[in-house]
Amino acid sequence: MDKTEESGALRRAPSQKRSQERVERMLRAATALIEESGSDAMRMGEVAERAGVSIGSLYQYFPDKGAIVRTLAERYNAEGRACIADGLAGVRDVDGLLQAFGGLVDTYYGIFLAEPVMRDIWSGTQADKALRDIDLRDSRTNGALLAEAWHRVMPGVDTGEVERKAFLIMSLGEAAMRLAISVERAEGDALVADYKAMALREIAAIG
Incomplete structure (x- = not known):
């Protein structure tokens, strides 16, 4: 297609x-x-x-103009989902999951910094309900990708807890990226690093 x-x-x-x-x-x-x-x-x-x-x-x-912006947003989201799926595909143990997820955070942040159109779209997400709906669907899909990898390396953990936390981690990641690109670069770098550390601790703790 x-x-x-x-x-x-x-x-x-x-x-x-x-x-x-x-x-x-x-x-x-x-x-x-x-x-x-x-x-x-x-x-x-x-x-x-x-x-x-x-x-x-x-x-x-x-x-209208909003339809163009939403089409671009969905395209960027599709590219992001492919990146996440590829990054988590080879994960086979907890250390691999932590390393892969940490790398994805860095990759995503780098894309946001390099793509002015993506920054513009994400900066306006909260003011546009249609974009918020796209953002929510994307968070759920990305959360499912993380949960699948999480289950693969920790098969004994509670399914509902993993899926809920994976959804939350991905949602908070997108919020952290929006915040990071809204402030000065040094502060943004620190915010993303803090988010990554918190997310990795949460992933490791559930096992």
């Missing part, structure tokens, strides 16, 4: 290659505009102009 078809934010899913390429141009144009001025300043007319499409064509796929 083409990545543009995965998002429920699209008004209609592009079925032909030409349409898929057009939607990709729209998303690339929106990404560039967000990088330059932020999503608040982005206008639909600017997206259409930069993508080389008519405003009517843009509205065929995206009913």
Whole structure:
């Protein structure tokens, strides 16, 4: 499935290659505009102009600016889930789980620092219910990935407790990232390091 078809934010899913390429141009144009001025300043007319499409064509796929932002958010989340799944796939013992999770925290933070569009989207999550819903679904999915790896290395632990704590750890991780990118870099680095230490202690303690 083409990545543009995965998002429920699209008004209609592009079925032909030409349409898929057009939607990709729209998303690339929106990404560039967000990088330059932020999503608040982005206008639909600017997206259409930069993508080389008519405003009517843009509205065929995206009913408003929020739909574009949500599509980008879901795309980043999908990439994040793949990263988490890959990072936890080879875990076979507790030490491996702790090392893999700690590495994922560092990787995620590095992505946030390097991706201005992701920072912009996540900074606005709390003000947009649709983005909050996307964020919640993503936390649950990521929590399930962590819980699966957790059970794999600690098969005797309580299933409900592991799933609940894994969901909480992932939710708090996303909140920690949002907080870290909202403050000065040195403080943000320290906050992420503190979150990672607390999460690793919690994972180790349940065994």
